[in-house]
Amino acid sequence: MKALAVRGTQYAAGLLLGTLTAVVELIFALLGGLALLLVLAWPHGRRAVRQPLGDVAARLAHLERRRLGRFLGARISSSYSSGHAVRYVVARWPLGLLGGLVVFCVLLGLLYAGYAALGWTVDDIEYPWAVAGTGLLGLFLVFLAGQSVFGLALLEGHLARRLLGPSHHDELERRIAQLATTRAGMMDAVDGERRRIERDLHDGVQQRLVALGMLLGRARRSRDPDRAAQLLLQAHEESRRALAELRDVAWRIYPTVLDEAGLRAALETVAERTPLPVHLTYEVPEPPRSRQVETVAYFVVCETVTNVVKHAGATRITVTLRRDGPRLALRVEDDGVGGADPAGGGLTGLASRVAALDGRFRVDSPAGGPTTVTAELPCV
Structure with missing residues (x-):
């Protein structure tokens, strides 16, 4: 009332x-x-x-x-x-x-x-x-x-x-053009993800496995028991690093915690794994009905936080998610040097993901900072 x-x-x-x-x-x-x-x-x-x-x-x-x-x-x-x-x-x-x-x-x-x-x-x-x-x-x-x-x-x-x-005909033409653009953008984003996964596997996990095989081969050929034990210890450490990198790659592809515990738990895990302090504000009383909305929201936050850690030179990150009527409002802000290029490959891929759900994506990054990434996703 x-x-x-x-x-x-x-x-x-x-x-x-x-x-x-x-x-x-x-x-x-x-x-x-x-x-x-x-x-x-x-x-x-x-x-x-x-x-x-x-x-x-x-x-x-x-x-x-x-x-x-x-x-x-x-x-x-x-x-x-x-x-x-x-x-x-x-x-x-x-x-x-x-x-x-x-x-x-x-x-x-x-x-x-x-x-x-x-x-x-x-x-x-x-x-x-x-x-x-x-x-x-x-x-x-x-x-x-x-x-x-x-x-x-x-x-x-x-x-x-x-x-x-606009008239109904003009609106249909605009919608068709928008769908064609978002479809092309999603295809580019998928290809980019495949190349990134291949690069992570080739430069990380594959190199670890090659080193592990070489260590095991040297231990097998060694006639000195102490030397063999030392090589086996190094091989064990190398296997642990390979397993950790493989888990990181699998996490970046799709986190299982998103299906098991929901978006909030997945974002809290991102905050815990980030080397910078991340302040998370989650004010979404009811989760979105579509799993795709949660998935896109997760990847927007995860990729943005990763970019901040790599390039922004920031000391803290603030992540805010709120339910604004029928839309999910997302905001990621850092205190870094700014100057992020919205036309860059990573941000373009995020914009394509958001546009595929009829959402809105914006990057505000003046020189000297701060950088603010906002997204609005339909919840229904």
Whole structure:
């Protein structure tokens, strides 16, 4: 109930601001229509008038997009033409004035209800039924107008998406292009992972196994028992190092703890294995429904922390995961020297992983630091 009241208050504030902008849009519609009427028979004049009208309408539409996103929770695409902006501004002002009228009715109902409640504090009430009726009428007006506030908020977003947003055909084309890009990016990321695994096995585990075989061969050919025992001890140590490196490679491919204990336990393990201090904040009351989301979130944190240890020259790392409505918000920050290249191979691979799930990935790394990597992943 509290969240509903907070949302209703936010919507009402957005509708009030929309009433102010509707007055400006009404003046724009009147003056713009008059200007076009004066040059209706003059083609060059029409073109000369349409350009400034389109610029003014684009500015008004930009303000409306910010208002809708801040107060009404409607995300509107910015890829619209000046012609779309003009049509939207001209069509929106009646809805904006209606929003102000609805909010006024809410305030009027609250005033009636408050007046009735205040009346009952008086000892002698001459007309108790009139006071009670006034209070009930005020509450009924608040109920009806409150419902209209939520309905108008949805209608505002629908109108903006209908007149400003891309058409269904354009949206499908954009989506197809996005899927083709993310598919190509994922293929590059997979190929990069394969090359990295091959390099780790060739330069690490394979070299350890070769050294182990050489030590065992020398121990087998040795006629000195003490020398053979020393070689066997070295072979034993080499086998331990090979096993440790093999476990590291397997961990980087996919950690089993992610399936067994969940994302939080996997990230805590990453923090424990990192040589730098890692402060982990995990505020995700319910795990994502998709295992792929947890996997991508894990690899974003793991690869980013690895890059920080290798290249950033940092002294500490902060990792934060929060549930932000239907999305999982992830943030990794360090106090290193900065200057990370978002177009680098590792960060590009992470961006491709996130984009494959319709998520958002951003790297902010000015020279001198700090470096901040953020990602948003859909949880549903």
